[in-house]
Amino acid sequence: MDRAIVFFDIDGTLLDHNKQLPSSTKHAIQALKREGHDVAIATGRAPFLFENLREELEIDSFVSFNGQYVVLGGEVIYKNPLNTKALDSLTKFANKYNHPLVYMGHEIMKANSQYHPHIDVSIGTLGVSHPGYDPHYFVDREIFQALLFCPDEEEAQYRDGLKDLNFIRWHQFSMDVLPLGGSKAQGIEKAIEKLGYTKEQVYAFGDYLNDIEMLQFVGNGVAMGNAPDLVKNVAKYVTKDVSDNGIAHGLKLVGLLR
Incomplete structure (x- = not known):
């Protein structure tokens, strides 16, 4: 498979209902990197609210504040502050x-x-x-x-x-x-323009209302099994619940992992 980039929401997607990182998720992301794919986070959280998670997963690229502050490889490449x-x-x-x-x-x-x-x-x-x-x-x-x-x-x-x-x-x-117009999709668009990915090479996993534009924008949107129907209905794929190895299952579902 061609190289891809995968964006992961945090709450309800990387972290389970108890705000814990499932071991299957950590192992799946490590495997994704070994396969040569890029991994990034796309969250509504501020950067200082997920430093520990970035360190644990060794991820230095992220879309934060629902798309308003984008960092690639530790470098800020886009800022869109409120007026x-x-x-x-x-x-x-x-x-x-x-x-x-x-x-x-x-x-x-x-x-x-x-x-x-x-x-x-x-x-x-x-x-x-x-x-x-x-x-x-x-x-x-x-x-x-x-x-x-x-x-x-x-x-x-x-x-x-x-x-x-x-x-x-x-x-x-x-x-x-x-x-107005701010969304994770907007931030992801800035990131993939910088990196040279086409939409078809972009995957995103999410579970809630602020993920809708993101799942619609990327070529391969994956809704978590714990997502409401409103979110599942806009996704190309639906995986299992976050607490039921949802990330690992979803990466296999879309063909990024075996």
Whole structure:
């Protein structure tokens, strides 16, 4: 088989439901590299939230912040920060409804609320504690993604009122906020242009709503067995649950491993 590049989401894809890396997944990625394929991560997480995983898997290329910050071989090749004016509008809008925000730079993140239960509940699922308080952190800094903490029944007002931003729900109480048009697909496109891959040589594994554009964009999109039907329906392939050797099975399914 020709050389390929494979992008892996993290939560629910590389990491199982207990935020653990299955041994079968680690072995499969090692085998993928031995076969001469390139391996990268494509995640909504900030780079500082998956350093240990990159070290364990020896991966130095990634699409982070849902496509807004792309690194290849340890070198930053694309950045698409949020517009400060748009962030200011978002902040004022969210303050009206008592919905807190977290502003995410490429090295750290800060909240505009000293405490809110939705922050702790949401980011706690990522194994992260409260990011600390700085309501002006977004001013004069590159912010690649914001986290908006509001229940899903209240999200429509943001989509209707802030047309220059993209909102992607990832938790019952939280949405990722991106520049309009921002997606993992956008970041992957920048990466494969730089590396010279065609779409047919590109594979991607994902399991949730922020993976939809990615799975549609690449030549070979693979939905995890634990993905909702909305995600499975846009994928070319569907593998097993992440906890049932889903990555190893999927790589064999698409013919990258024997």
